[in-house]
Amino acid sequence: KYSQLKVLDSNKGTTQTNQGVLTSKDAFEESFVRHVETTLARNMYNCDNLAAYQATSNTIRDALLIDWANTQQKQTIQDGKRVYYLSLEFLMGRAMDNALINLNSRDNTKSSLTELGFNLEDVLEQEPDAALGNGGLGRLAACFVDSLSSKNYSGWGYGLNYQYGIFKQKIVDGYQIETPDYWLKYSNPWEIMRNEIQIPVDFYGYVYEDHDPNTGKAKKIWAGGERVLAVAADFPIPGFNTDNTNNLRLWNAKPTNEFDFTKFNAGDYQQSVAAQQRAESITSVLYPNDNFESGKELRLKQQYFWVSASLHDIVRRFKKNHKNNWNKFADQIAIQLNDTHPTLAIVELQRIFVDLEGLEWDKAWEIVTKVFAYTNHTVMSEALEKWPVDLLGRLLPRHLEIIYDINFNFLSDVEKKFPGDRDLLGRVSVIEENHPKSVRMASLAIVGSHKVNGVAELHSELIKTTIFKDFVKVFGKDKFTNVTNGITPRRWLRQANPKLAALIAEKLNDPNYEYLTNLGSLKKLEQFVNDDEFLKRWDSIKFDNKVKLANLIKETTNIEVDPTVLFDVQVKRIHEYKRQQLNIFAVIYRYLRIKELLSQGVSVEEIKLKHYISKASIFGGKAAPGYYMAKTIIHLINKVGDVVNNDPEIGNLLKVVFVPDYNVSKAEIITPGSDLSNHISTAGTEASGTSNMKFALNGGLIIGTVDGANVEITREIGEENIFLFGNLAESVEELRHKHIFEGVHISETLAKVFSAIESGIFGNPDEYRALIDGIRYHGDYYLVSDDFDLFLQAHTKLEKVFGHHGGDANDTDHLHKWVKKSVLSVANMGFFSSDRCIDEYAEDIWNIEPLSQ
Amino acid sequence: KYSQLKVLDSNKGTTQTNQGVLTSKDAFEESFVRHVETTLARNMYNCDNLAAYQATSNTIRDALLIDWANTQQKQTIQDGKRVYYLSLEFLMGRAMDNALINLNSRDNTKSSLTELGFNLEDVLEQEPDAALGNGGLGRLAACFVDSLSSKNYSGWGYGLNYQYGIFKQKIVDGYQIETPDYWLKYSNPWEIMRNEIQIPVDFYGYVYEDHDPNTGKAKKIWAGGERVLAVAADFPIPGFNTDNTNNLRLWNAKPTNEFDFTKFNAGDYQQSVAAQQRAESITSVLYPNDNFESGKELRLKQQYFWVSASLHDIVRRFKKNHKNNWNKFADQIAIQLNDTHPTLAIVELQRIFVDLEGLEWDKAWEIVTKVFAYTNHTVMSEALEKWPVDLLGRLLPRHLEIIYDINFNFLSDVEKKFPGDRDLLGRVSVIEENHPKSVRMASLAIVGSHKVNGVAELHSELIKTTIFKDFVKVFGKDKFTNVTNGITPRRWLRQANPKLAALIAEKLNDPNYEYLTNLGSLKKLEQFVNDDEFLKRWDSIKFDNKVKLANLIKETTNIEVDPTVLFDVQVKRIHEYKRQQLNIFAVIYRYLRIKELLSQGVSVEEIKLKHYISKASIFGGKAAPGYYMAKTIIHLINKVGDVVNNDPEIGNLLKVVFVPDYNVSKAEIITPGSDLSNHISTAGTEASGTSNMKFALNGGLIIGTVDGANVEITREIGEENIFLFGNLAESVEELRHKHIFEGVHISETLAKVFSAIESGIFGNPDEYRALIDGIRYHGDYYLVSDDFDLFLQAHTKLEKVFGHHGGDANDTDHLHKWVKKSVLSVANMGFFSSDRCIDEYAEDIWNIEPLSQ
Known part of the structure; x- marks a missing residue:
């Protein structure tokens, strides 16, 4: 049976379909019971809401995997250009309700659970937030991966699978108290541990020069040091109203079992165990800083660990289809840097090309700069990332050399273009000659990217006239562009506000909620803006939502x-x-x-x-x-x-x-x-x-x-x-x-x-x-x-506009002034769908097309 | 459907049977493919031996869980006395082959795998050893849990789920080099994470006296300190030729998400995360010491963590069926202490009874001493465990008080019996008045147990005449007994030596290998001891096994x-x-x-x-x-x-x-x-x-x-x-x-x-x-x-007896002298089955009966 199949090419999808558990109550319930009894090793007679959540999510996960595997197959076969979104934070929140909505399986799940004796809302409440981000930057990344899937792009996210999410905030006597968020206390059904995908990442050590025995060419070898394994955990990202299911790959740091002579010569077993245990700490904590940097060595380790694993994974995938045909690399791959955190990816790819794959420096650099694009998120200079040269050189000695070489080449070009402008050279240099001497990550990101974008029109204009003014002078203004941020309407309308989403679907005569992937359709709501009945329904949904919020306030603050x-x-x-x-x-x-x-x-x-x-x-x-x-x-x-x-x-x-x-x-x-x-x-x-x-x-x-x-x-x-x-x-x-x-x-x-x-x-x-x-x-x-x-x-x-709404349901003044504005707001928010952003990135920066379905 | 069932009592088994995957190739293969595609998120076209091992073990695990759940149901319903075997080490080795043999599913699995294109032997080789022990003591515990299941007893093991097993030994230039054994690099399919079973364990803090508001009685409160969660991981232990499947429960240390004011008042978030992370280190390392103690604080933490979680788990289970009917406790529960490592269990149970359940001291102590029995493993005084009073008092302040009280009561009794013999008091005291002042764990174990046994006749005699001489004087000799160790013939004959096991089955006319649970039957082999053909077959099996060993030597040492x-x-x-x-x-x-x-x-x-x-x-x-x-x-x-x-x-x-x-x-x-x-x-x-x-x-x-x-x-x-x-x-x-x-x-x-x-x-x-x-x-x-x-x-x-065997297959001299001895050895080894030990413990020490099947 499979013995014959095994000899075939490995790019195949699955042998199953997922329709059963998504649409049939019997299939759902059978799978639910199986997961309770085997995966969870519990029984139906003492199955609580937590177990019900786990069994439900495992059932949905199984179905999701079918789409996920088929999407990978399709992506491999169509072999188009892919985009990789590198973000140190993905503030995903909960996954289950989102999956139910995107897989169009919410109703079947709800009624199956009811038959089994559970309430879907209670079950959903069991899921801990995947709080792997501080705020807007991380949530943006989460919206983007949702849109990449929903718009049928071939686009993966790469990040870190922190054991501790952003801290939990308690208020004690009016003060903020931070307590650790150990969100993985229960196993996470949405994470697919890919133990077979292990990428070694090195730190420290030293660099020496050797000669290629065949060509006689000098080459740099980075040796010694400390080795940690990056092990992949995959989070399937289902698109809405499509089978397209991309992957969010988050790395776990794990100790390597490899034998390290330099470590063991000392003969201290306790020390070597401790070193192994330390390995895991690389992905343990999300730094709880927003718009300022703490400059800790572990943070830099996180960044390199993440970009190194991701780049090697990307290169490995490229080579599977294209061998060493590096000329195709930039046609096949776009990499977006979400802020400067992944800037070392530029250096790492250059290192892979030059040191490991033997490309000439200039050839390699040409490819690298075509591949990367960089999104800036701040004009506040105190929020711009810098790393001391000493620290970076100790942790990544070869990378520091490459950064110096990149900078030398870049400054030589600047000097040719603006001869003698030494102030300019000092301002654009990747190295800040200061105490301590530092690497300016934003400068490196600009030099190594073909496009730099801000995230709103005003912001994109400001960076060109303030912090990056000199670079505009050097590279010209076309390198700098704007993509105004957006949000996914699946989570932020359909999931968060189901009643309003339903009213809109009704008024738009759109029972399948297609407006959620075509948010411009909201414009049609304008025609109802003078319809009092409509305004009342609109207002009453808002009121229901306010009651829900009032309950949350009562629960959390009394x-x-x-x-x-x-x-x-x-x-x-x-x-x-x-x-x-x-x-x-x-x-x-x-x-x-x-x-x-x-x-x-x-x-x-x-x-x-x-x-x-x-x-x-x-x-x-x-x-x-x-x-x-x-x-x-x-x-x-x-x-x-x-x-x-x-x-x-x-x-x-x-x-x-x-x-x-x-x-x-x-x-x-x-x-x-x-x-x-x-x-x-x-x-x-x-x-x-x-x-x-x-x-x-x-x-x-x-x-x-x-x-x-x-x-x-x-x-x-x-x-x-x-x-x-x-x-x-x-x-x-x-x-x-x-x-x-x-x-x-x-x-x-x-x-x-x-x-x-x-x-x-x-x-x-x-x-x-x-x-x-x-x-x-x-x-x-x-x-x-x-x-x-x-x-x-x-x-x-x-x-004055809000009026004296209190208690009066027929306050037409409020309806005609406030509620009308509310409707007109919503009707004109179509532009802010993250789908639109992703389309802009795809067209203007990444040059990729949606997959044919 | 299940909504009705949910109101029923929770002591139900599962809704499934396991026969499918164990006996049908189709069922096995279907489950195998499902696990590859969902649990592993891989596909059949790139399924390697590691994935095949994981899919097979998950399939077998699912089947095992059925027996395991039904056994728990049966044990709960029959509500007989249970034994708990507390061992800091369980040197289990690999689980899959053992499960296949005990579930009688080896043939179906082998042929199913062949159809799928895999070789069972190669698949078995993928499993890492569960090397959670140093040597004999840990392996004994592993044999005992196998016998408890195979002999239909209701008996659980309790231990720790170390992330790092005993170190891997490499030989470099003739020297031993130790490298950490991170055996959980791939997820462990034999471990059932029971995230819902979480027991808080406290350390440090202080003790104060309070008064019960109802009774006015003084009571001791242990407060403050550091809290860690013990989370259960269960390893089903299948019996041979029986559905009885006991549980080996190993604890994982996990951080608690509970809010600890004393810790957070300092307001240092980094510190509080670090404290949480430290929690996990309690179960990270198995101490690689055999017969000597290193006296590290973490080791004492491990011991208390383990016994505290286990005791609370045991008491919780008792209370589910028997509420506060403490008079029944010792009729329902026997706890065996494997060496002195779990001695704090005696103190912890006394604390639970007196401090938490409000029993009178004497009543509590009477129950405690009926429950525990202690196995001694050494007469070497340098291997006897001691803990400095300072360390123990800081880590477990209330326990130290209880130890002093236990000792005071005990010494008062001794003084009554042997008035004025101050030397005797000094020798038997639980506290060694030395520098540093220490707690003698063996003395505490003896005082708190109703039986003390050695593990072979000579050894049991020696402890009575040497290290425990004074206790024999105090307690009388009946408290001291012997249970000679044994080994499980399932692993050590059937699994390790399948050809010899088959020959024996053939000669004993025992196609179901019933002799493996009735090892005395081997005696019948004596009748063939003069049969040359038999001796030759016997010898040729030994030769095949020697070839296998020679191959291992070649592979590992060249x-x-x-x-x-x-x-x-x-x-x-x-x-x-x-x-x-x-x-x-x-x-x-x-x-x-x-x-x-x-x-x-x-x-x-x-x-x-x-x-x-x-x-x-x-x-x-x-x-x-x-x-x-x-x-x-x-x-x-x-x-x-x-x-x-x-x-x-x-x-x-x-x-x-x-x-x-x-x-x-x-x-x-x-x-x-x-x-x-x-x-x-x-x-x-x-x-x-x-x-x-x-x-x-x-x-x-x-x-x-x-x-x-x-x-x-x-x-x-x-x-x-x-x-x-x-x-x-x-x-x-x-x-x-x-x-x-x-x-x-x-x-x-x-x-x-x-x-x-x-x-x-x-x-x-x-x-x-x-x-x-x-x-x-x-x-x-x-x-x-x-x-x-x-x-x-x-x-x-x-x-001389071995003779000049080299090369001569018809060396009858060797056959008649050496091989005959070999046969006679085997024929008379029936006594050394661990089944026999377990029967002796059951009868002489635990007073338990097998479950009716």
């Missing part, structure tokens, strides 16, 4: 919020540039003002009508554990909440909530449940933002600065449907200059907030000293003082 | 040995008391003497006829990494081999082989392939030995001292069928005394050996200095000098 009030949300990483401090200062001002009015005898009802409508200010997000200022902001938010929420006079007029441990699963509840969301970064600091897109796609309105993707959202949905405020990016430099040389002007309103804080009503004012002093005395780098009153005004304006 | 020569084997841990040095000295003497004869012009043929027959001296075994003397012995053996094997004059007359990395799988080849094996420990030092039993059961003859189980083997098989030599145990003390006060007498023969070594022909003599000086100047503790000439004489004698 605070009760009334779902009829305005839900004013800011959830994202806590960072000074994102300006949660601006938001909480405004909340404090609102509280003080309400108290003042009350003390003047104004009634609560009157306050609601004339001054402030009822609202809940909802915050969420993690601060990097070492980021003192961000942690201070969290503390202040929580302390303000303690005071406001326990003030009996205030009642529903104002609640202040900090939802702990914001993550993807919580975002799936918070996003659809918001009326308004804050995207209020100092202009010019937020590269794009993607949560703004998520909120708008779910019918929430935005209050925001003219920053990042807010600009394009405004263009798409119309200025009248977004609440913009604040100074513009072009004024930032000047304002900062003025702050330093002319002082910071604290408005009367902000001064009231500061003195309230300093009065101690939110606890020991010393704890907030750095926050206030940073604005008052240290130059207010993030322009809080400049934007504060503008922010308050924007709120006054938007509250 | 030395060619002629399978017709006498294979003289000594494989076991390298230890001075086991006296590999005596053996290699005799080999050196033989070499020198042959060289002398050759130099006198005696021909090789004449040497063979008149002086020495041709032979290969085959050694194997690991030395503890820190045991200098043992490593010196290994070095000497290898260096002697280098000289002898490369001496062209010697040819086949003598070969000296050191097989590296001796383990269970290699033992399965070496044991059946030996003519003669050495069990030559200094009399009174080897507690039992079990490899002597394995060799004898496989038709190899023994050269041995009157020590351990050699004594009973002699009694069973007859003095004429074993080659005994050497001084007896009763002379040892006197000889040692004489060595010190009158000096050591080095015979002429031994002196020649020493001067050859000192001449440098085996390399730098300084490297062997300690070995020779230990004998010549430091009291020759192991009596090498006393036994050396006796050992040579025994060899002369046995060589």
Whole structure:
């Protein structure tokens, strides 16, 4: 039987189809029981929700594998160009519901589980978040792999399979406490351990020169050192409404059993075991930093481990089909670098070509620069990655040599083009001649790539005029481009907001939800914008989602919020540039003002009508554990909440909530449940933002600065449907200059907030000293003082639009003003599908076509 | 469907039967393909031997789980007394072949695999040894769990699931080099991860006294400290010719996600992740020590982690059926302590009863002492386990208090019985008042158990007259008993020596190999002892096994040995008391003497006829990494081999082989392939030995001292069928005394050996200095000098019996002398089945009955 087949070529798909368990209750249930009894070694009589989750996910996983294997076969046979997306973070969240939706198996699974005595929602809740990312950068990568599959591209992700995800945040006495997220406590059914795919990765050691015995050519040998195995764990990524199922390959570090004389000569068995155990630590921890680098050796080890394993895997796959036909390499392979973290991939590929495959340097470099493209995510120079030459040279001695050679060749070209401009040479050099002497990863990424893109129009313009100005001069402006970020509507609409997705499908007469892969169709919603019945249904879905959010708040904080009030949300990483401090200062001002009015005898009802409508200010997000200022902001938010929420006079007029441990699963509840969301970064600091897109796609309105993707959202949905405020990016430099040389002007309103804080009503004012002093005395780098009153005004304006929604289901004023804007937002958000981004990357940067299905 | 069933009681078996994949090729192949395509996510077209092993083992595992689940059901329903075997080591070796044999599925699997294009033997070779033990103690535990299942007892093993097994031994330039054995590089299909079974285990912290709010009683609270989770991994243990499938539960240490204020108050996220990661290190390394202790804190942590998790698991299971009916506890549960490593279990159970369950101390202690029994494995005082009071008190503060209380009560009883005998009190005290003050684990084990047994008659007598003499005085001699060790004939005859097992089955007219669970039947072989045809078949099977061993030697050492020569084997841990040095000295003497004869012009043929027959001296075994003397012995053996094997004059007359990395799988080849094996420990030092039993059961003859189980083997098989030599145990003390006060007498023969070594022909003599000086100047503790000439004489004698077998298949002299002894050995080895041991333990110590099937 198979003995004959074994001699055939290995590029075959499977012998099975997956239709059974996806569409038949009997097949599902049979598989479910089999997994309970064998895979889990439990029995049906004591099968709890956790076991049900495991049995269900194993059943779905089996089905997914069929598509996955067939996709690999198809990709191999069609042998088109592939793209590899290298990202140090993939913030995937939960996998099961996404798989059920993309495989169109949610209904069969739900009813099968019901027959077996389980509730799908409870079962879904058992899955831990795959929290392998800090924030936007990692979530972007997750949306991109979803779109690559859904749009039928041949595109894989490569990352690391961290044992510990981003820390879990607890709030204790108002402070953020970080606890480790050991998410793999139960085995992960979505991870396919590929123990047969093992790639050795070396560190340390030394370089010597040898001569090729055949050609006599000198060649560099990297020898000695420490060896670790990269073992593949594959995560199948199903596309929506297609069988195309790409692969996300995350590497695990494992000890090698190979015999290392240099290590064992010492004869210390305990030491050698310890060295093996250390190997695994390479993939144990995701660094919990967002937009700043900690410069730890282990981080650099992670980066090299990951890119080395990935590159060798990519080259191996290429050679299987194309042997040593290197001329075809750049026609077959595109590699996208998500931020500078994978920049060593450029060096590693050059090393593979020159040292291992024997190509000439120039030939190799020509291929390398055609293969790579680099996505920049920040203009903040403090967030640009650098590595000390000493550290890099000790860890990767051969790579440092190659970096120097790359830089020498590059600078020679610059010198030819701009003879004698030594300042220019110093500014564009890959090596920063400083203490410590460092390698500038962004410069290396630019030099080694054929395209560099920003992630929103404003951001892409800014990098060309600020941090990368000199490179534009050297390479010309065509090397620099823009691809505005996007989000996957499968997770962020269909999965997070099933009722709204269903209403849209109904109105678009699209029972198969095809609009989810063709998001421009949302435009058709505009025709219903004057249909009151439609607006009411729309509003009532929002209300249901707000109830769900209110329940989450009650569960996690024990605070009760009334779902009829305005839900004013800011959830994202806590960072000074994102300006949660601006938001909480405004909340404090609102509280003080309400108290003042009350003390003047104004009634609560009157306050609601004339001054402030009822609202809940909802915050969420993690601060990097070492980021003192961000942690201070969290503390202040929580302390303000303690005071406001326990003030009996205030009642529903104002609640202040900090939802702990914001993550993807919580975002799936918070996003659809918001009326308004804050995207209020100092202009010019937020590269794009993607949560703004998520909120708008779910019918929430935005209050925001003219920053990042807010600009394009405004263009798409119309200025009248977004609440913009604040100074513009072009004024930032000047304002900062003025702050330093002319002082910071604290408005009367902000001064009231500061003195309230300093009065101690939110606890020991010393704890907030750095926050206030940073604005008052240290130059207010993030322009809080400049934007504060503008922010308050924007709120006054938007509250008028929201109206007095509380309790009145027939508030047509609210419907015609607020809800209409909500519909028009959604109708015009089609542009922000990550499918559109991927198409742009495919066409402008990668030059790849979808697979024929 | 199942929704109705879910309300039923949870003690149900499975919904499936396992007969399909065990007996039908189609069913096997279907399951095989399914596992390849889903579990392994590979396809049939690139399925290699490793994938075939994994698919086969997953298929067999699924079947095994059916029996395993049904056995658990049966055990729960019959609710009889259970035994728990606590052993820090289970040296299981490979699982697949054993499972195939015990499930009677070897033939179906073999032919199914053939159809699929695979060879069963090659597939079996893919499995790594589960080398979770050092030597005899761990292998005994493995044989015992096999017998517990095969004899239908309800008996579980409890141990640790070390990530690193016993180190792999490499020989480099004659030296032992230890390399870590990361045996779980590929996932282990025989391990069923029971992620739902998680038991928290605490360390460190402090104790305070509180009062029960209801009763007002004072109670001790152990608080604070570090928490680690014990997560169960279950290894189903199939019985032979029965569905009874017990469980071997090995614990994995995992970090807890619980929030630990004391740890997080410091606010150092990196530290808290590191602490979590450290948790896993508790079960990472098996300490590679045999018969000596290294006293490391981590070792004590391992012991407590293991016994605490096991005891809580046992108590939980008891409470499920019997609530708080503690009076039944000792009727339901017997716990056997394999050596002193699990002694803290006594303290932990007392703590559970008194601190957690609120029992009175005396009541609790009465139950505890009925539950436990302790197996002693050594009379060597240097191998007796002790823990410093300081260390134990810091790690387990409450346990130290309980130990003091146990000791106080015990000593009070002794004082009553022997008033005023303060020396006696000092000798039997659980606390050794020394520097450092220590807890004597053996004393604690004796005080807390109702029975103490040795593992062979001689050994059980010796402990009563030496190390435990005082306890016999206190407790009376009935507390001390003997259970002579045994081995499982399933692995050590049927699996290791299939041809011999088949011949026996044929002669016993026993096609189902029932003799394997009734090993006394071997006695019937005696009737064929004069049947030449039978003897020839017997001998030719031995020859085939020797060819297999010769192939192993060639593969691992590149030395060619002629399978017709006498294979003289000594494989076991390298230890001075086991006296590999005596053996290699005799080999050196033989070499020198042959060289002398050759130099006198005696021909090789004449040497063979008149002086020495041709032979290969085959050694194997690991030395503890820190045991200098043992490593010196290994070095000497290898260096002697280098000289002898490369001496062209010697040819086949003598070969000296050191097989590296001796383990269970290699033992399965070496044991059946030996003519003669050495069990030559200094009399009174080897507690039992079990490899002597394995060799004898496989038709190899023994050269041995009157020590351990050699004594009973002699009694069973007859003095004429074993080659005994050497001084007896009763002379040892006197000889040692004489060595010190009158000096050591080095015979002429031994002196020649020493001067050859000192001449440098085996390399730098300084490297062997300690070995020779230990004998010549430091009291020759192991009596090498006393036994050396006796050992040579025994060899002369046995060589005459072996005869000049070389090349002559019709050497009836060899048949009638040597082979006959071989048959008579095997025929009388029935007593040494581990089934017999288990029956003795069941009857005399545990008081349990087999389950009705």
